[in-house]
Amino acid sequence: xxxxxxTATAPTSTAEIIAHCQALFDDLNxxxxxxxxxxxxxxxxxxxLPVYAPLELIHAAGCLPLGLFGGGDRMEVIHGDAYYQSxxxxxxxxxxxxGVTGRxxxxxxxxxxxxxxxxxxxxxxxKIMFPNVWSKFFDTPQxxxxxIGGRYYAAELQELREGLQALTGRTISDDDIRRSIALYNDxxxxxxxxxxxxxxxxxKAPTSEVYLLMRAGLMMEVEEHNRLLSAYLAAAExxxxxxRDNVRIAVYGSFCEQPPLNLIKSVxxxxxxxxxxxxxxxxxxxxxxxPVEGDPIAxxxxxxxxxxxxxxxxxxxxxxxKGKFHIEQVKxxxxxxxxxxxxxxxxPALLDRPMICRRLxxxxxxxxxxxxxxxxxxxxxxxxQAGTFADSLKLWS
Amino acid sequence: MSEAVKEPSMLLQKEMIAKNYDAITSKHxxxxxxxxxxxxxxxxxxxxxxxxxxxLPEINAIQNGMRKLSGDYILEAEKSGHSEDVCTYVKADIxxxxxxxxxxxxxxxxxxxxxxLSYTGCYTFMKWFELLREEYKCPTLMLHxxxxxxxxxxxxxxxxxxxxxxxxxxxxxxxxxxxxxDIDRLREALRNSxxxxxxxxxxxxxxxxxxxxxxxxxxxxxxxxxxFTAFRGTPEAIAYYQALRKEVQxxxxxxxxxxxxxxxNFSDQKYRLVVExxxxxxxxxxxxxxxxxxxxxxxxSSYTKVGGMYDLGFRHDPDHPLESLADYCLGCYTNRNLPTxxxxxxxxxxxYQADGLLINSIKSCNSFSAGQLMIMKxxxxxxxxxxxxxxTDLVDxxxxxxxxxxxxxxxxxQMIEQKRRGAARAA
Ligand code: SF4
Ligand code: SF4
Numbered sequence: 001x002x003x004x005x006x007t008a009t010a011p012t013s014t015a016e017i018i019a020h021c022q023a024l025f026d027d028l029n030x031x032x033x034x035x036x037x038x039x040x041x042x043x044x045x046x047x048x049l050p051v052y053a054p055l056e057l058i059h060a061a062g063c064l065p066l067g068l069f070g071g072g073d074r075m076e077v078i079h080g081d082a083y084y085q086s087x088x089x090x091x092x093x094x095x096x097x098x099g100v101t102g103r104x105x106x107x108x109x110x111x112x113x114x115x116x117x118x119x120x121x122x123x124x125x126x127k128i129m130f131p132n133v134w135s136k137f138f139d140t141p142q143x144x145x146x147x148i149g150g151r152y153y154a155a156e157l158q159e160l161r162e163g164l165q166a167l168t169g170r171t172i173s174d175d176d177i178r179r180s181i182a183l184y185n186d187x188x189x190x191x192x193x194x195x196x197x198x199x200x201x202x203x204k205a206p207t208s209e210v211y212l213l214m215r216a217g218l219m220m221e222v223e224e225h226n227r228l229l230s231a232y233l234a235a236a237e238x239x240x241x242x243x244r245d246n247v248r249i250a251v252y253g254s255f256c257e258q259p260p261l262n263l264i265k266s267v268x269x270x271x272x273x274x275x276x277x278x279x280x281x282x283x284x285x286x287x288x289x290x291p292v293e294g295d296p297i298a299x300x301x302x303x304x305x306x307x308x309x310x311x312x313x314x315x316x317x318x319x320x321x322k323g324k325f326h327i328e329q330v331k332x333x334x335x336x337x338x339x340x341x342x343x344x345x346x347x348p349a350l351l352d353r354p355m356i357c358r359r360l361x362x363x364x365x366x367x368x369x370x371x372x373x374x375x376x377x378x379x380x381x382x383x384x385q386a387g388t389f390a391d392s393l394k395l396w397s
Numbered sequence: 398m399s400e401a402v403k404e405p406s407m408l409l410q411k412e413m414i415a416k417n418y419d420a421i422t423s424k425h426x427x428x429x430x431x432x433x434x435x436x437x438x439x440x441x442x443x444x445x446x447x448x449x450x451x452x453l454p455e456i457n458a459i460q461n462g463m464r465k466l467s468g469d470y471i472l473e474a475e476k477s478g479h480s481e482d483v484c485t486y487v488k489a490d491i492x493x494x495x496x497x498x499x500x501x502x503x504x505x506x507x508x509x510x511x512x513x514l515s516y517t518g519c520y521t522f523m524k525w526f527e528l529l530r531e532e533y534k535c536p537t538l539m540l541h542x543x544x545x546x547x548x549x550x551x552x553x554x555x556x557x558x559x560x561x562x563x564x565x566x567x568x569x570x571x572x573x574x575x576x577x578x579d580i581d582r583l584r585e586a587l588r589n590s591x592x593x594x595x596x597x598x599x600x601x602x603x604x605x606x607x608x609x610x611x612x613x614x615x616x617x618x619x620x621x622x623x624x625f626t627a628f629r630g631t632p633e634a635i636a637y638y639q640a641l642r643k644e645v646q647x648x649x650x651x652x653x654x655x656x657x658x659x660x661x662n663f664s665d666q667k668y669r670l671v672v673e674x675x676x677x678x679x680x681x682x683x684x685x686x687x688x689x690x691x692x693x694x695x696x697x698s699s700y701t702k703v704g705g706m707y708d709l710g711f712r713h714d715p716d717h718p719l720e721s722l723a724d725y726c727l728g729c730y731t732n733r734n735l736p737t738x739x740x741x742x743x744x745x746x747x748x749y750q751a752d753g754l755l756i757n758s759i760k761s762c763n764s765f766s767a768g769q770l771m772i773m774k775x776x777x778x779x780x781x782x783x784x785x786x787x788x789t790d791l792v793d794x795x796x797x798x799x800x801x802x803x804x805x806x807x808x809x810x811q812m813i814e815q816k817r818r819g820a821a822r823a824a
Contacts, residue, residue: 083770085788087482087760092767114544116520121768123546124735128775137546137734142516142523142539143561149541152557159553315516315523315539319530347763350480351487351524355531357478371482 014235017228018209021216025261028075028098033066033219034106044168046109049095049122050256051313052285053113053138054157054300056184059222060176061164066107067218069280070094073260073375083125089345090374091257092122099129109134109167111160115256115313116348134167136160142315144305154301161297177296183222185289190229191217192284195276197233199333202273203243204236208265211279215258218282247393250276250335252326252356253342253349255311259372266379267339270386276333278311285309312348323359330365336393338367339386343374366393401682402660406641410622413637414456415502417627421452422504430510430574433529436704438517438542438726440566442586442630442713447574451627452509454525458489460501462678462792470496471793484521484761485793487528494532511573512537513566518544518703518731519764538569542726548737550727558723584715586630591712596638597624598707600645604696605749608664610648612655614672614695615685625704630713657689658682667692668813671745673699673738673772674757674765677789680797684789687803691810697745699738702730709741731764739775746780752813753782755806760790783816785809 011017024032037043044063048055058065071077071094079100080093098104110133112123123137138160141149161172194213198205213232217225251267255278267274290303310316310325330338338360342349353369360367368389370382403411424431431450434440444451461467470492471485477495479488493499498506514526514537523539530537540561543554567578600620604613611617620641628634648655654663670688672695677684688695705711706728714721726732733741742754754776758766773784787805790796 083768085758085760085766085770088763088767112546117764118767120520120544120546121735121763124738125768125771127548127734127736128739128771137544139543139546141557142541143557143565145564148557148560148564151560152543152553155553159551312524315514315541316527317539319527319534319537322527322531345482347483347521348524350483351521351528353480354478355524355527358531371480 012231012235014209014232014239017232017235018212021212021228024216024219025212026074028071029103030066030106030219033064036064036221037106044108045106046111046164046167047104047107048111048282049113049115049119050091050280050282051113051115051311052140052282052308053111054160055222055282056177056180056290056300057157057161057164057172058111059183060172060180061161061168062170063109063164063168064221065218067215067280067282068095068098068104069215069218069258070374071097072258073262073377077375087345088118089257089343091343092118094374095122096125096129099126107133109136109164111136111138113138114140116346119256134163136163140304140314144317146302146305150301150305153304154297157297157300174296177300178292180222181290181296181299182292183226185292186226187217187222187229187283188286188289190226190233193233194229195284197236199275202246202248202275204239204241206268207274207277208261208268211261211264214283215280218280244271244273245394246271246273247337247390248273248275248333248335249390249393250274250326250330250333250338251341252278252338253340253346253353253369254279255281255313256348257343257346257374259341260374260376262379263341263372263376263382266383267386270383271390272339272386275335276329278309281309281311312352323356326356327359327363327365330360336366337389338365339389340367340369342369342371344371366396401658402656403658404616404619404644404656406637406644407619409637409640410619413623413628413633414626417450418500418502421450422500422502422506424450424507431507432511432513432573433509433526434513435515435517435519435522436625437519437729437731438515438540439625439629439704440513440515440540440722441627442583442590443562443566443570443722444513445586445630446579446582447570447576449511449570449574452506453626454490454529455486456626457493457500458486458792459678461489461493463681464501465679465794466493467679467792468794484525485791486761487521487525489792490525491528508533509535511535511569513570514539515542515726516540517542517726518729519762521764536569536573538566540566540726542732545727545733545737548734550724554727555720555723558726559719562719562722580718583718587713587715587718587721589632589635590630591714593624593629593634593638594705594707594712596635596642597621600638600641601697601701601708603645603649606649607669607750608652608654608666609669609694609696610645610654612663612695613701614676614698615681615688616655617695617698617701618676621701621704654694658685663689663694665692666694668810669694669696669749669751671695671697671742671749671751671754672757673742673754673769675700675703675759675762675791676757677797678792679794680799683799684797684802687799687806691806693806693810696749696751699730699742705729706733735768735772739772739779742772742776743779746776746782751782752816753777753780753809754784755809756784756786758786758788760788760796761793762791783809783812785812
């Protein structure tokens with residue numbers, strides 16, 4: 001397969017790797033994905049929105065899964081605002097902007113996974129706006145019994161498989177899916193390795209870098225991302241970087257609309273090492289390997305049911321389990337505090353916030369909260385808030 | 398403001414709702430169990446077959462909105478850490494708890510015995526009950542109803558709901574109530590439901606007449622009261638809809654319009670509207686007055702379909718009890734995808750010979766509101782009738798600007814006039 005990065009001349013220092021990722025991240029015309037598509041006749045690109053889509057199926061169909069996480073702060077939203085009232089978050093309007101300005105005109109299919117009613121309704125808008133694009137609302141189960149939710153989900157995956165087959169005109173065999181699962185298992189392992197490395201030595205893998213590395217990974221072939229992750233790990237380990245007297249924090253609430261990169265940097269500049277986060281969760285939504293033996297659809301369904309993360313788009317069946325995942329992650333990453341950073345008007349994050357924060361309080365984990373928009377410009381207040389939080393953590397530790 | 402004049406059916410409904418509140422607040426005396434559950438996709442017949450009472454937090458929020466209590470409740474919830482950005486029904490509910498949890502009959506609400514999370518058409522429901530669960534520590538039964546994202550339901554969705562009913566909901570309700578599931582009791586209730594549904598549909602369809610003998614939005618929220626709340630499946634609901642039907646028939650015979658809260662028959666109807674979105678409750682009467690003062694009657698609305706789209710043909714079916722509950726949940730208005738909502742509203746504008754579509758966009762409610770601007774444009778395009786957009790909230794008085802709403806409505810009516818003049822000139 002054609003790689004987006006030529007491995008013969010692949011970057012080997014963290015600076016080069018991150019510069020490459022930043023270029024992909026900044027390019028709202030998706031030139032690299034367009035080039036991938038044009039390289040071989042008949043290739044198709046399938047876009048997907050947050051929070052989770054089974055990328056293995058898209059990959060098994062021979063398509064490029066293209067992560068669409070809004071327009072960030074680099075795109076002026078002109079048309080998108082006409083589609084949404086002021087009290088709705090930013091990501092749907094910038095996604096519409098990407099669509100109506102032709103930036104997604106090469107995208108053959110769109111998957112709108114369940115996260116909330118905004119993205120749910122956006123899936124229908126897409127059908128009206130772009131009737132020639134195959135678009136699918138992808139509902140994940142809220143019942144986690146393998147015999148009930150698992151069975152339903154396996155049939156939904158099968159329907160998605162059939163949709164992709166119709167889109168591409170090719171049969172997706174079980175072996176195709178198994179091969180994709182194996183590659184995504186490698187990806188999950190490498191992704192985990194990078195996050196573990198960051199948690200161990202955050203001064204060597206700043207979150208602003210790790211974030212770009214992960215976001216860029218959602219715009220390239222998984223094989224390529226795997227090479228990039230390995231290269232980054234090797235380079236970051238080899239490089240010597242100064243260790244600062246920063247506090248270690250986790251960031252939650254940012255799983256859908258993404259904060260501007262400047263916000264991520266500002267939190268770091270305010271004296272925080274982010275050692276755990278839920279930015280662009282899709283590549284760690286499943287926390288363990290998916291079995292490559294047996295029925296691959298059943299394996300993907302089971303993995304979702306049994307080993308997916310706790311996040312706001314999922315129901316937590318037992319009250320006592322609420323927030324448990326977050327607390328365990330905080331402990332595992334040895335974070336000293338949590339910043340609950342949510343997009344304005346984000347129902348999932350904001351309705352969850354009091355519950356998660358209460359659990360954090362009960363567990364003795366200090367936390368603060370603030371809201372952002374993907375196009376927030378003024379970073380000073382956030383820097384001050386994060387700085388004060390960092391100071392207070394230092395004082396009490 | 399003087400006491401609002403009510404149609405006899407409205408008074409009957411008031412009595413029914415009061416009776417249900419009395420049954421809920423006297424649960425300790427009667428020994429009956431109480432569930433909290435939501436309006437869209439509610440399983441009233443099933444709950445009743447276990448003898449479980451039904452308390453609906455949205456209805457409580459509406460009651461508190463109309464009684465002007467919700468503003469304080471919302472502030473109370475915001476003080477305790479709930480975001481100003483989220484649905485005000487949730488905050489009105491949580492704030493009410495913080496202020497003693499007093500029911501509209503002045504007595505304290507007892508804690509529910511079960512939270513039946515019928516998760517149909519709205520994400521917020523899921524978090525709302527996760528929040529309540531923290532307070533009540535009672536069993537919570539989740540019924541996940543998949544969204545009709547591709548514009549239709551599938552066998553897989555239906556099977557999924559039925560298996561949740563069989564494996565989770567029914568055993569859970571048996572446990573809470575101590576009553577064994579009796580499918581024949583359920584069938585009987587579903588038979589009752591279908592009868593009431595027939596009459597409700599008849600009433601709503603009278604909006605096609607000129608003058609319209611009903612107001613399908615402001616009056617409509619009364620008409621749907623019993624069937625959307627605790628009475629679907631009961632003989633009382635059958636009796637209510639028979640009475641309502643007679644009342645509407647009498648107006649048809651007299652050639653008059655619906656009764657307004659001022660007591661007059663609203664027969665001089667200059668504008669016929671289809672309305673999308675829930676109403677504002679804190680200024681309900683003022684809001685309504687802005688319409689009839691200008692001669693605007695609502696002939697059809699989507700809000701009266703959130704608890705079931707009976708006008709599209711669905712009826713609860715005693716011969717397929719669980720499957721029919723599944724189909725009911727799947728088909729509620731906000732569980733339909735956006736293109737389907739456009740189709741439905743377009744059809745209403747055409748079938749009810751409306752002058753256009755008015756959207757009341759609710760700040761609280763992403764389920765309804767996200768995408769409504771596009772709905773308006775599409776319906777305008779397909780019907781060639783002008784649309785209009787106003788913004789209010791359900792129960793947060795801070796987001797009801799009377800002057801703004803009135804201005805927008807007036808311009809809308811002018812636009813309709815212009816359109817008519819244009820059409821007359823062209824003819
Ligand atoms: S940012 Fe929040 S409200 Fe907006 S689409 Fe994403 S999950 Fe939904
Ligand atoms: S978001 Fe809308 S549908 Fe959901 S509970 Fe609030 S008002 Fe009801």
